[in-house]
Amino acid sequence: MALFLLGGRLLKCRTDLKTATMAIQQHCSSVASGRQHVNGVDLYYEETGRGKNAVLLIPGALGSTRTDFGPQLKSLNKERFTVVGWDPRGYGQSRPPDRDFPVDFFERDAKDAVDLMKSLGFGKFSLLGWSDGGITALIAAAKNPDLISKMVVWGSNAFVSQDDLTLYEAVRDVSKWSARMRQPMEEVYGAQVFAKTWEGWVDGIAQFAKRPEGSICMELLPSISCPSLIIHGEKDPMVPSFHPQYLHKNIKGSRLHLMPEGKHNLHLSEHELKWSLATASSVKNKQDERDTERSDV
Template identity: 85%
Template sequence: MALFLLGGRFFKHRTDINRAVTASQSYCSAMASGRQHVNGVDLFYEKTGSGKHAVLLLPGALGCTRTDFGPQLKYLNKEHFTVVGWDPRGYGKSRPPDRDFPSDFFERDAQDAVDLMKALGFGKFSLLGWSDGGITAMIAAAKNPNMISRMVVWGSNAFVSQQDLELYEAVRDVSRWSARMRQPMEEVYGADVFANTWKAWVDGIAQYAKRPEGSICMELLPLISCPTLIIHGEKDPMVPNFHPQYLLKLIKGSQLHLMPEGKHNLHLRYADEFNKLVEDFLED
């Protein structure tokens, strides 16, 4: 079966894309958006809800609030939560600058995320991080323990293994993808920018394999003190099952919830189940 791609991640069904796009279109009327100058760049953000519990959504590789979190921005409880989506520097509407991938790009994103929330007036908040966004969230939580209330991560890893490298390399060349796979990201970036940025991302994530044990943020995991929920789709084609098990072992007091039919995009494919799971955890 053909794979589809949205927000830098794979989809098995066209209905997954339709649902995410429909949600993205329909929440816009209830959404406040803007740009905030943070650490030398203008970061685009969207905000919805009026709840006392602030929640920041952190997107995956090349992803942004538009592509990655439509069902969460629309359906998470707006009375209980104030939900903020953002485009990391060089992604989505947070351009210029063009995206680059120095050796500390996850740390840079984590600092940007925390400083954006500070600039928006939030002194304490929770994190929902998907894929690369989960890595960013874990770094932010480890380095800012007094600011992070709770954290949910899914489709994320703390190190790069040889198996991971093979998965990344297999999707490097976007010209080998179907037109339907490329379309959502080409609509955001244009064909050439998307292709070049994706290749740069593959190189950027691969550089961690040269570190001891392939570490991205392994040494930071024991420093995470906030209640943490790890969600993993057992059919995730991009993140092998040993990654969530490792996070569970190293993040003190964390919980692991497995979704037997879940793939990498479980928060979109199974949005109702995911949102209920997240709301119950955040309100616990």
């Protein structure tokens, strides 16, 4: 039975009532939303589906469940999956607090993500992480091997190079972005807050370049033991191809799939979205099936 939020509590809808109207049935099958107090902050989340396979969607920089994962919340198989999207602290509807970027902000997000799922009653779950969310997923998987079933990441990196710094600086000034690219973020934050927070992110990610080898989480990759799929769009303007190759090389048994026409937000385009949805559930469980293929899954 589907779930909906009423008075802060999740209640089951009795969809077998003959008197239920179509509108009520549609409402009962919609996404449930709420806030959960985790590690001192109230984290906004959305949940849909009733499948035995729990999946947490982790958004990118300044992202939220709705701006980054609307198609996945709508289209992932709700009989097979229970899908949870969330807004990391300081992002989207998980405000206040305002977002800040201390040197451990990725570790903080990883702990928040795992503790959120535990507080919602999930003992084991998989991770789908995009961009910054992929970095968060890498850290969460490395530090919580008993909790993470599988992992899919794309548009992600484990270190910051000088090439990356050049790319980040090139997009610092959001006034130079296209209106189409700015609009979703400005709708969430307002133009001034978005611009200020984005500059904070650029400064936050740049600080990793001062670490040995520019490491964000390089030293953690060998600790990842769950079946892992790395996806990379070969037309990604933000993540050079050496990043997915490095992840693939250093995550034991991982698989890498290259998408020739894929860009940074490959999961939001229709054709590539279908592929992403298919691959999200196809990472193999058995150790002897976790090979290092670079072909399709």
